[in-house]
Structures are given as structure tokens and as C-alpha cells.
Amino acid sequence: MTSVDAVTEDPLLVRGRIQPSAEFLTHRRLADRLARVLLAAAAAVSVLVTTGIVYVLISESAGFFAHVPLKEFLTDTEWTPVFENARYGMLPLLAGTVTIAGIALLIAVPAGLALAVYLSEYAHVTVRETIKPLLELIEGVPTVVYGYFALLFVTPLLQRIIPGLPGFNMLSPGVVMGIAILPYTASLSEDAMRAVPKALREGGYALGFSRFRVATRVVIPAALSGISAAFVLGMSRAVGETMVVAIAAGQNANFTFNPLEGAATITAYIVQISMGDLPYGSIAYQSVFAVGLVLFIMTFLFNVAGFYLRRRFREVY
Template sequence: MSDQAALIGGAADGQGAGGSVLVDPSFLWRRKLKDRIARVVLFLSASLSVFVTAAIVYILITESMSFFEVVSIWDFLTDTQWTPLFTDAHYGILPLLSATLMVSGIALLVAVPAGTVLAVYLSEYAPAKLREAIKPILELLGGVPTVVYGYFALLFVTPLLQKFMPGLNGFNMLAPGLVMGIMILPYVVSVSEDAMRAVPDTLREGAYALGFSRFHTALRVVIPGAFSGITAAYILGMSRAVGETMVVAIAAGQNPNLTLNPSEGAATMTAYIVQVSLGDLPHGSIGYQTIFAVGLTLFVITLLFNIIGFWLRRRYREVY
């Protein structure tokens, strides 16, 4: 308001004989200075995330290069045993990779259908008051500490599943996968519902005018129109599931096991990182460097998921 007042006052006092308006030079200088400061602050804020990401990638690559000088990439990707801390050391990432994808896949089988259905309901069917009541409840699920989810999977979900599956191990991949599906549900629902509500109402009205029911409008108009945001929700949920640590470390076990049976226990990549990080391995040892090799693999997997999501969004936009 002070700048506006100065501008108005300067304009009123500085009118020339010909009616031209004279602006105080000091006001223009202050305005340009504020604009430059704002640009610098915004640029530094935007650059911070890029710098942090670049620093993480640099550390992962440099530390992993020392590891791959001792272990070949072929053995790392093809060996079926992961025993880096044993006397007979093996460095095959496949047991950790299979367990990570298995648990994340189970989580997505829970979160994607349930999240999509719930997002459609909140966007197209739920009254405004009910929607505003349900969304905060879902947001609370995202605020629960992951260690609580881990013990919930170990002490409640696993015994419950054992009543229906007597042969289920105490440490297994099924229980943490189901719990992780509940854990990432708020991410899928919130992002998907926001994307669906962003679809213009004119598209819905056009579908109703053609005789579409509300269900067919949601299925054939709203979901295709919000496909970009829905895909982002799925990718976000998948990345969250792949990077989850405490749930799998507590409920899935820490024994690297190459298996496709979800009723057995296995160690994921994040669980192994926690296991080794809590130990007393000397810095620079081959066992210590496995953390960065596994972390780099996890980073590459997440990057691939994001590339696939970007490709799907681009291809969908070309078609529709």
C-alpha cells in the first residue's frame, strides 16, 4: 500500500503542464530491487531440490564405483545369492530385488483398485460435506509412523492371516504388502481425486446430454480426462512402496531369499540398508559399500517408474 500511495502521490504531484505523469525514480529503483530479490530467492529455492538430487546421485555413483571395482556388474545383477557379510561372500541383488518388487506389487494390488474406486466416489458421487469429512480421515493414515504400520503387520495382520493360511510364516511378504497398500492409499486417493475434480464440468455435461449415466461418465470421460494425474498418483504410490523401510524391516524379515512365494519371509533392499547401517562395519569396506550399490539400484528403479509414467501420460495425450 505504501508503494501504491507513493505512486499515486508522485503522479499527482509530478504532473507536468502537458498532463504527463512523473514517477519518483527512487520508487522505480525500489520496485526493480524487490523484483530482482524475489527472482533470486525463487531461483535458489528451485535450485535447492536439483542440487540435493545431484548430490545424492553423486554420492551413490562415486561410492558404488568402488564397489563395482571389486564386484562385477554381471555378478551383481545375475547372482542368486546375497551374502556380502559372510565368509563365502556373494553379491547378487536378485533376492533383494525380487522381495522389493513382490511386496510393492502386493501393495499396489490393494492401493490401486481401492484408491481409484474411492477417488471416483469422492469426485463424482459423494456429497460435499461427506467428501470434506472423508478426506481428512484418509490424510491421517499418511501421518501414522511407519514403525506403527510395521508392528501392526507383524502382531495383528500376520496372526489374522495365519488363521486362514496355517502354513504362513511369522515373517512373510504378504502381511507387510497388504499393510503398505493401506499406507499408500491416501496418496493414491488424494492425487487421483484432485485430478478427477480438475476435469471440466462441460465434459460431464456433454456426456449427460448424450445419455451417459454417472457411472459411464466417470468411466469413459472423467478417468480418461484425468489420466495424467491418476498415473502420477500410481507412480507416487509405487515409489512410496518401493522406498518403504520400517514396515518390511519389521514384518518381512531380514533374510535375503529369492522366492516368488509371498507367504515366505525375505529381505528387501531398504531392509538390508537398515540392517547394515545399524551394524559396525568399517567405513570403506566392501560390506559397507554394498549399501550404496543397493541404494543406486533403488534409485534407478524409481527413475524407471517415473520415466514409464511420463511416457504413459505423453502417449495418452497423443491418443486423446
């Protein structure tokens, strides 16, 4: 380690003496205290960010809720804030969000789990170590690129299979998003499975279990809280995903759960309004923060649940 020299090279430290000078010690103490304060301040920034998010969402949507009753917001089935006769029921946006996220999870959860079983129980170490970075590449692709892919590659492909499928639909972005978050759910599940102690597996093998039986009867039950965390965090990510849906699912709020129709999601609506030129302070403008608040609450609940589920599997073993 070359850095050992660095201590002795400090100009304040008198060379050749065991006892460092008093001046050096004072400086050192000051530096230590200053560092402690600055580092703590940096850690506190993350709390400031959360506070800022909550403050902005609540204060900006307060104006919206002063104008639109909460009951209408939560129960009306029309969302037309930019129309002459504006209606502010967010159910259509919620339906679009839930449908697309549902399709994505229908792909990402079972496939992620199977992939995780494969990687943690079957694949050779070298295979696993090669594959994991490659999977990270899938996650690293910008979502706007996935949006392009969904709209101009997957949708035309699906239109050949399903005649009459509109150009904007929820199926195509759902499928693409499912593949995009697959590495995420797979790596979370795999982490949970790898945390299961080897002794438990060996117990299974000693009873003559096949790998498959060990995976399904021993590893998965033992890693269940971590796997549920993967599910919950995948849900959080799917709900908040923006560009794929903004590009490929269309921008019309449409109260339907039919994946063959197009429908705007919460995130797509925010993008749509941001791209337009609505004046700051108008109701439609504030509606962006109101639906943003709903989105934040949803993902917050998923994230906190995911955090505690993950922490549980870490603590057990």
C-alpha cells in the same frame, strides 16, 4: 488489506509526495535484484540435492563395482555380503521388493480407483471435503507405526487364517503398505477425474447413462493418463517404502516371489547394514550404495513417467 499501508509507511518513501525519493528507488532496485538472486539460488538448491544424490550413489558404489562384476550383481541369486563366502547377486533383494510392492499395489490401485470414482462421481461435496482430510491422516501415520501394526497385529491375524505362516512374511507388510498408500493413489486418481470437464459427463447423462456408466465409459477413459500416473507414482512409493518391510518382512535375503515367506527388500537391507557396525569403506558397506543406486534408478523412472503422465492430463483440458 492492511498491507496497502505498508508501502506508504516505508521510511524511505517521502510522505505526501507523488514522486518517491531517488534514494528510495535505488534501495528498492537493489532489494529487488538481491531478492531475485536469492530466490533463484533457493530454487537451485533442489537441483543441488539431486546432483548430490547422484554423485554420492555413483561415487560410493564405484568401489563396490570395482570389486564385484556387474554381471554377478545382476544375475547371481545369492545375496550374502556379510558372510564369510560373500555373494553379491541382488536378485533376491529385487524379488522381495517387487513382491511386496506388487501386493501393496494389488490393494492400492483397484481400491484407490474405486474410492476415487466414489469421491469424484458419487459423494456429495460436503462428504468429499470431510473425507479427504481424514484420508490424509492415514497417509500421515509414521511408517514405523505401520511396521509395528503389520508385525504385531496383522501377522498374528493372518496366522490364524493361514496356518504355518512365519512371523516374518511378505504378505502382511504388503497388505499394510497397500492400505497406507491407498489415500495417495486415490487422491491422484481423483484429481485426474475431477479435471475431466463437466460437459463430457453431461454428454453421457444426456444419452441416459447411469453414473456408473458415465464413470467407466466417459470419466475413466478421459482421465486415463492421470490414473496411470497414480499407478506409476504409487509403484514408486511402494518400492521405496522402508520401515514397514524392515520391521515385518524379515531381514534375510531370500530369492522367492512367495508372499508367505519372509524376504528382505532393498530398503530393509540398507536399514540392516546401517544398524550394524560395519567399517566405512568395506565392500558390504559400499553395497548399500550400490543397491541404493538401483532403487534410485527405479524410482526415478517411475517418477519421471508419473510427472509427464500427470502433466498430460493437465494440458488436454
